[in-house]
Amino acid sequence: MIRFLLRRLAWAIPTLWVIVTLSFFMLRAAPGGPFTEARRLPPQVMANLERMYHLNEPVWEQYERYLGNILRGDFGPSYVYRSTTVNQLIAQGLPVDLTIGALALALALLIGMPLGMLAALRQNTAWDYVSMAGAMVGISVPTFVVAPLLILLLAVKAHWLPAGGWSHGRPAHLVLPVAVLTLPLIAYVARLMRGSMVEVLNSPYIRTARAKGLPERTVLLRHALKPALMPLISFLGPAAVNTLTGSIIVEEIFGLPGIGRFFVDGALNRDYTLVMGVTILYAMLIIAFNLLADVLYGVLDPRVRQR
């Protein structure tokens, strides 16, 4: 298991390098730069700026310098948010997304898993149909419809909750963004759980467990649960990253200071270092969570463990 982990971690290094290199050169290839604005700067000012940020050097040297910096954990200064480093921006924005994302993820598992399991156990009953129809709606209705609706009903009309803002993460401000983020996730988790549970419950080894006279509770918890979790784990690897890094739409609608908006602003303004910083962060999270999913696979399934 430890050797497997080390090997996977070793693989993460070239993967990250490829991502850094590709995004570095793709960004430079895009037309314009961080300081080409509508109003042209005087040539002398432009030259000074470029010298300060080393943009006057050949691209190759800039690349080397950048690699050296990120190896020391320094993502450099932001070109657009003046006198702020990318590290500071991420440190500011990431906790917002992590808080909301982690809550949404936890709720999705806590609600979605039992919902899906019950639907599987009561297959083809009213409970099954109603919860799966609900899940279908949860998946199909986009965030930008649900969010304004909830704001209208719960904030504007009923005055129960604030319509937006962060307020240093006060619980009342978390409710709506978390709800909007978790609803489709609950739906996905429930559908996935139902599907895999139905399949497992029809498998020959479940028939064997029943033939042994085991009570249904044991059949379910000891024999069916672990195998039924496997598809959920493969889904959760990438889905967790998506949720934890926040949704640009949710940030925008609720006016949250997350990193999603930095990503968009950075890309529009050719803020090279900011875009690179966020990209690398996402890439590392994706690698980490896929690794976590693989480890969980190994923990659950002895056949995976041995390979």
Add this chain to the structure above:
Amino acid sequence: MTASLLEIRNLAVRFTTGDGPVYAVNDLDLQVRRGEVLGMVGESGSGKSQTWLAIMGLLAKNGRAEGSVRLGGEEILNLPQRALTRLRGARMAMIFQDPMTAMNPFLTVGRQMTEVLEWHRGMSRREARARCIGALESVHIADAAQRLSMYPHEFSGGMRQRVMIATALLTEPQLLICDEPTTALDVTVQAQILALLDELRQRFGTAIVLVTHDLGVIAQLADRVIVMYAGRQVEQAEVHTLYGAYRHPYTEGLLRSVPRLDQPRSARLATIPGRPPDLARRPAGCPFEPRCAYASELCRQQMPPLVSLGEAHLRACHYDGALGPQGREA
């Protein structure tokens, strides 16, 4: 030893499907005696497996069983879930065709064995473990103690089936139902498993029901044979009687379609013409009539009842003449 252990009366199994009901088993009457090996043969869809799944309460959700099944005089058909958990795996056990998929790949072999004793006998894990080591040894698995902490995928097919048998016998059930126990195994392994079943039957006096489409398996192990066709019992006899003096055209067809080594390789393998009937429809006459070389007008109109021919030989057929080549020409 002739007292009957299991009494089946008028057993019917029906499945509700989108295209209407499917009649998988009809009017089945039979007994299993203590300590005997009862073979049940038939082709796919003859109802042989569904009969025993119904008795174990393991029918698919759309399946319904009717009639009466008594185990040691006590009615056990359609028991509530709670009562089933006390009966299954304790007084009667069942093993299945494919030992590769019949064991849970996520649990150790030991866990899948000890849980039976923990549940039915209230043993501690440690006590159960000791018993399981003994059980594995009795099915000739070496290094039983180490084997218990291994997972099913580390076992060969034959070994898994031995483990299944050992698990089924942990509680010393009166009845062991084996549904195609050797079909998924190599021929040599098949022979070992059959020898093992025979040995265990003699040692523990367990009655064994052997459900199979393989007449060779029946010939090796069974005392009595029931031939099923389209959800009905068409012939029942002692194994020697059946092979020597069968009295049903379908049995004849089955026996003739067994490949033989003493015939020239150029000889065509005998087959039964036609296909098994659609179980969604229930013809008025004999279900085998469309495929039967001896059929008459009576067969088309009337279902032949199961009647005794004496000496524990029963059959359901209107035809009275001789079977075999001479019968066909007559």
